Amino acid sequence: MKHSEAFVKLVDEVRPHITETTPEKVLPRLQAGEKFHFVDVREDSEWEAGHAQGAIHIGRGVLERDVEGIILDKSDEVILYCGGGYRSALAAFNMQKMGYTNVVSMDGGIRRWRELAYPEEKPQHAKV
Numbered sequence: 001m002k003h004s005e006a007f008v009k010l011v012d013e014v015r016p017h018i019t020e021t022t023p024e025k026v027l028p029r030l031q032a033g034e035k036f037h038f039v040d041v042r043e044d045s046e047w048e049a050g051h052a053q054g055a056i057h058i059g060r061g062v063l064e065r066d067v068e069g070i071i072l073d074k075s076d077e078v079i080l081y082c083g084g085g086y087r088s089a090l091a092a093f094n095m096q097k098m099g100y101t102n103v104v105s106m107d108g109g110i111r112r113w114r115e116l117a118y119p120e121e122k123p124q125h126a127k128v
Contacts, residue, residue, distance in 0.1 A: 003086060007086070008086075010090070011086045011089050011090060014089055014090060014092075014093040015089055017093060017096070018089055018092040018093050018096065018103070018104075018105055019092070019103070019104045019105070020085070020089070020104065020105050020106070020107045021079065021104050021105070021106055021107065022106065022107055022108055022112070023052075023081075023106060023108055023112045023113045023116055023118060024116070026038070026079055026106055027116075027118050030053075030054045035076075035077070036076070036077035036078065036079055037056065037071050037076060037077065037078045037079070038052065038054050038055045038056065038079050038081075039055065039056055039057070039058050039071075039078060039079065039080050039081070040052065040055045040056070040057045040058075040080075040081060040082070040110070041058060041059060041060040041063055041080050041081070041082050041087055041088055041091045042057075042059065042060070042082050042083060042087070042110070043059055043060070043061070044057075044059055046083065046110075047059070047123070048122070048123060049122070050110075050120045050121070050122050051110065051120060051121065051122075052081065052110060052113050052118065052119070052120060053118075053119035053120055053121045054119075055081070056070075058070060060082065060087050060090075060091055063091050063094070063095070064094055064095075064098065067095065067098070067100075068098070071100070074098075074099045074100045074101060075101050075102060076100075076102065077102040077103075077104070078095065078100060078102065078103045078104065079104045079105075079106055080092055080095075080103065080104070080105050080106065081105070081106035081109045081110060081113070082109045082110070083109045083110055083111060084108065084109040084110075084111050084112075085105060085106065085107040085108055085109045088105040088106060088109065089105045089107075091105070092104065092105040
């Protein structure tokens with residue numbers, strides 16, 4: 001997806017103020033059972049289509065409103081991802097402004113995760 005110039009500029013402005021990681025660093029930590037919140041901030045429809053195994057979903061549109069009720073300890077490590085790392089960068093910046101002290105954005109997002117053929121899952125829906 002081609003992002004607008006203003007959007008890219010906004011993300012570029014916040015990147016120096018956040019910490020970023022990569023899927024290559026996240027997967028081994030998940031597999032080792034390390035404790036952190038792995039959060040998909042994409043839209044509901046994107047989450048439903050498939051997401052990184054082990055992730056929870058807090059959509060970008062409701063993150064600031066809902067995160068304090070889900071991730072209670074603001075010192076917990078939180079790794080955020082989206083499609084490519086832009087929305088998660090903005091989300092990390094905002095969470096820091098809300099007092100979260102250990103927030104990381106996964107650069108490359110689910111696109112890179114999929115390029116590497118890392119494990120994914122889809123939500124299980126009750127059959128009617």
